[in-house]
Amino acid sequence: AQTVTQSQPEMSVQEAETVTLSCTYDTSESDYYLFWYKQPPSRQMILVIRQEAYKQQNATENRFSVNFQKAAKSFSLKISDSQLGDAAMYFCAYRIITFYNNNDMRFGAGTRLTVKP
Amino acid sequence: NAGVMQNPRHLVRRRGQEARLRCSPMKGHSHVYWYRQLPEEGLKFMVYLQKENIIDESGMPKERFSAEFPKEGPSILRIQQVVRGDSAAYFCASSPNLKVDTQYFGPGTRLTVL
Numbered sequence: 001a002q003t004v005t006q007s008q009p010e011m012s013v014q015e016a017e018t019v020t021l022s023c024t025y026d027t028s029e030s031d032y033y034l035f036w037y038k039q040p041p042s043r044q045m046i047l048v049i050r051q052e053a054y055k056q057q058n059a060t061e062n063r064f065s066v067n068f069q070k071a072a073k074s075f076s077l078k079i080s081d082s083q084l085g086d087a088a089m090y091f092c093a094y095r096i097i098t099f100y101n102n103n104d105m106r107f108g109a110g111t112r113l114t115v116k117p
Numbered sequence: 118n119a120g121v122m123q124n125p126r127h128l129v130r131r132r133g134q135e136a137r138l139r140c141s142p143m144k145g146h147s148h149v150y151w152y153r154q155l156p157e158e159g160l161k162f163m164v165y166l167q168k169e170n171i172i173d174e175s176g177m178p179k180e181r182f183s184a185e186f187p188k189e190g191p192s193i194l195r196i197q198q199v200v201r202g203d204s205a206a207y208f209c210a211s212s213p214n215l216k217v218d219t220q221y222f223g224p225g226t227r228l229t230v231l
Contacts, residue, residue, distance in 0.1 A: 004159075035219070043206060045160075045222035091159050105150070105220065107159035 004094050006108035013082045014116050020067075021077045021111045023092030032096045034068065034075045039110070040088040048090070051075065079113075087115045119144065121211050121223035122191075129229045136196040136203070138226045142211030149192040150220060151177075151184060154206040166192060199230045 003026045013019035025034070036048040051059045051068050058066050063083075067076045075094075079086055089112050095105040122141040130136050142149050147168050152160040162176040166186035177184065181199075186192040196203055206227050210220035 033219075037222075042224070043227070044224050045208060045210075047219060047221070050219060093160075105162060107152075107161070109159045110157075 004092050004106050004108040006090075006092055006111050008111045009109070010112045010114070012114045012116060013079070015082055015084060017082055018078060018080045019082055019113065021079075021090050021092075021113070023075045023077070023108060025073050025075065025092070025094045025106075027073070027094065027096070029096045032094060034066075035093040035095070036064070036066070036075075036077045037091045037093060037107075038086075038088045039091060040085075045091075049077065082115050084115050084117060087113055089113075121146075121209055121221055123207075123209050123223035123226050125226060126224060127227050127229070129231065130199050131231050132200055133198050136199050136228055136230075138194040138196075138207050138209075138228070139191040140194070140209030140211075140223055141191040142209075143213075143221055146211035146213045146221075148212045148214065149186050150210045150212075151192075151194050152208045152210065154208060154225070156205075160208060163194075196228075199228075201230050204228055204230045 005024045007022050032053045034051045038046045038048045049059050049061045049064050051066055058068050063080045065078045089110045091110045092108040093105055121143055124139050128136055149166045151163040153163055154160045164177045164184045165173040169188050181197045183195045206225045208225045209223045212220050
């Protein structure tokens, strides 16, 4: 069974500093996708960044970047120059795509990020 | 292009009543997914539908829960005879086709069962 583990229930960072959120996953598949979603107090799920497993290059989106270690099944999110608006729950998610089923997406339990001014 | 829309945003039901949650996918999206989020937990997959077809309902309880995505109109998640344990946030997501890996989420419906 595919599982996603976020070992840090809560994290805190000073504004303008850098923070890294951890995520590990377990799968027997070789082809899959990884995501980080952000859920602010509004409860909206917002896609932050995605990574294809077949790509060795780590994905980057402005202040957000990932450290994807396929052999270790690790997918951490780094937030640089943290801003107050980054405060939210962050969910790591894993997904395989098969020809018949497009549904196999698993979420971690989340990490609550607090940004201190 | 409007995002995924869900209504109502908040729904209060008494035990034993029925709850109907609606989801309109993004324009051009024919794949819809429903997830449930209990307090302080991640999202759990419930059901995946395409137009007029349920593709995978492995995450949905066998009793009291049903889902549909008709040819016309929104997808509906129906919970009959609600119980307190059904209280949760229910999220809908959509994607355009099989080849697109990213799901786009709606704002969710928070169901409270009294």
